Amino acid sequence: MIGYANEGWELAKGWLLSPAAWSQFALLIVAYLLAVYVSRKVNPVLTRLLTPEAENQSVFAKARRFVAIFLPLVMPVLAFAFTAAGEGVVRSIFDSGAVIAFGKRVFLFLAARILVRDIVRDPFLGLLGKFFIVPAAALYALGMLPFVASKLEETVVPLGNLSFNLLWLIQFAVVGGFIFWLGQWSNSQSSTYLDKQEMRPATKQLAVKAAEIAIFGFAFLVLMNIMGISLTSLAVLGGAVGVGLGFGLQKIASNFISGVILLLEGQATVGDYVELDGGEAGTIVKMTARATFLETFDGRWIVVPNEDFITTRVTNYSDQGSANRYEVPFSVHYDTDINKVPDIIEAAVSKHPAVLQDPEAPDCELRALGDSGIEFAVEFWVNGIDDGKNKFTSEVLFIVWNALKDNGIEIPYPHRVLEIKGKLPQ
Template identity: 65%
Template sequence: MVAALVQQRGFRQKNGRTARGIKALDIDLTTLPGPVRQAADWALQGWEIARQWLLSPAAWSQFALLLTAFALAWLVTRRLRPVLSRALTPEDESSGLLASLRLFLLIFVPLLLPVLAYLLTDVGEGLIRALFGSGAVIAFGKRLFLFLAARILVREIVTDPFLKLIGRMILLPVMALYALGILEPATQFLSDTTIALGNIRFSALSVVRGLIAGSVLFWLGRWSNDRTGGYIERQEMRPATRQLAAKAAELTIYGIAFLLLMNIIGVPLASLAVLGGAIGVGLGFGLQKIASNYISGVILLLEGQATLGDFVELDNGVSGTIVRTTARAMILETFDGRWVVVPNEDFITTRVVNYSDQGSSNRFEVPFSVSYDTDINRVPAIIEEAVATHPAILDSPYPPDCELRGFGDSGVDFAVEFWCNGHDDGPNKFTSDVGFLIWNRLKAHDIEIPFPHRVVELRQTGPEAA
């Protein structure tokens, strides 16, 4: 660190050389703002250290060691990296724990150069310190190699977009400050800078620490939630139970992440009890509907009355397929492409018709009529045979059934009943297809479909009529 190096060489802020450097530059640091004055002080200290390194034989020897270590690491990496890549790359059809471990190690092969340079420099550091009693340049070089390793990690190894953004915005600046030796002064400066919001005061370092920890924790929460959700989806259980387990795991993971974040920032967990009490009072007075919908959603998941993919019709006539469930409501997609948000409470307190019921079949019917001149004893067999040819018509629980419904004004009324999976709307056109089948089969057997006949009688009165 710069402060330690300054003390080792006798370059304090108020010493003679620094004062002469300030006077030579004709700069009055007392007239500058606080952050600018601090940055200028660090710059002058860095200039003094750099000048001392340039004029010191011990520093030149350490520079030579760093260059030698880097050149040797580059030569070894050039020969060793292809060998490691071939050795760690698994065969095309190989799988299992060993293959996964080899792929994991293969990811970190680009770190070979800075790691080797760091290790070789560390080996020579003891000899240099024994000869010259100083190793500031070597310490700077080792930190520089760690910065290069972090840069390679962010650019070549990390593939997740969010982690790559964190690496660029947070990890690389922190490693750059560490390499320059000013990480501790910068941390102390942020710790001394306070931010006030009313009666609440906290340091800028707490804000930075909270942003970093929050980003990492909630990314880990999302990653854990995705893995947990995938594991739950592979289990053999009812869809409603899977969904409830996934929601419970999500709440648990993010709840733990929130508590850890509060602890890292420094917010006492006892204060959360007061916040929980306030939320409870709010639920009791102003958030009754939200609480009711949330509890109704849990009941729906437990009982499995309505889940994703079910086609439901509410008591108010709204119908559609459940495409999404939230803690507050269910979202229905109608056949005209509209999304309808229905509170969970409506599924508990009102009448709901579930046409899907976890994949069960539904019964439909198509009415038709034949002429009174037809031998009606032939009709059921003809129609049942025709309807059974449709690929979506089921034989279970019952095959197609043609029934005589009555004797109408123009013809004999029939209706054919059949079972299908799904609802007769949108992509499914069961009744329309069956209507075509009935028409074509009746025409093929010369069976007439009647139409109404009317007799109109015209009456005239008066002399012309007589």
């Protein structure tokens, strides 16, 4: 460190005593002031040009908004450009430009810092810029980037029969992280686009999954190609994965294939209310490669392996549409004229706003001659699912009660006859 400090002092002393260095310092100051002046004049104009109306959501408007994000870079980029022009003039006159070249690198460092601090909003890209991009720009500004890169390249990390140098690992982390972030962004954009298309939910889910696999598969191939990794070297890894699938990962492979079958056949998709043979019931809110997520009426999520949808019996209440039939049982007294009951109940239930007349109007049926009363049940169709017999069934029960009371029909309750043999006690 003392040696580097001495070299820095000698360099600074040489710059301070050199007329060429003073002229370069002057050009740096002029370039900076000119960049500040031009940016203050240009930024308002660019802001007006790149800010469309709030209700404009076209592709061109979105592109303008995206470009406007980078307006804070105008000043350091202009300073870099003006300094580069001044460097050409200085080198032609003095055949030296170390000072102005250093200033140009400093402006580039400022641009990188502004980009990471003020422009990047994604947490992962911000982390990448904070720990890799800004330090690399700082080393470049100080002229130490080649030295540090050579030291990192000389430092080899052994990993069994393989070995990597630190520079390669850093490059792999930066490039790989950016490529897979770009893949994640592309996947979200494609999912948003596919969600807006008119197609069956199962087909839409399959298209989203296919696009996701294609995007990340392509990102993986691009990363391998950029880093110079031969795909043939992955054959051993592929064989190991195949053995793992054959032994320890059978369930994962089975669930993945079952998920693909579900998406292809469309027997259950997002938004359907299903009930499995094991008792699990709920609305499908999410389908992944491994499992399907059901949301119950009380807000809980049930994770069901995809294999269960293939190997067990599944009742899909939403497969043929949103209409479902329910029934409400009730009883009347034996003194009732039961011929009037169906017309009274059917007319009353039909007035409920959620009860449908198609595919069938409310139907009141005589079910049994019970011990305490005559048993009836009214069947009705509604759109949607009765959440645990607490929504439509409850409302129709109120209607039945009020209709019977309004018509003077008694609802029975159990009666018991007590027979006493012999004389009653005194």
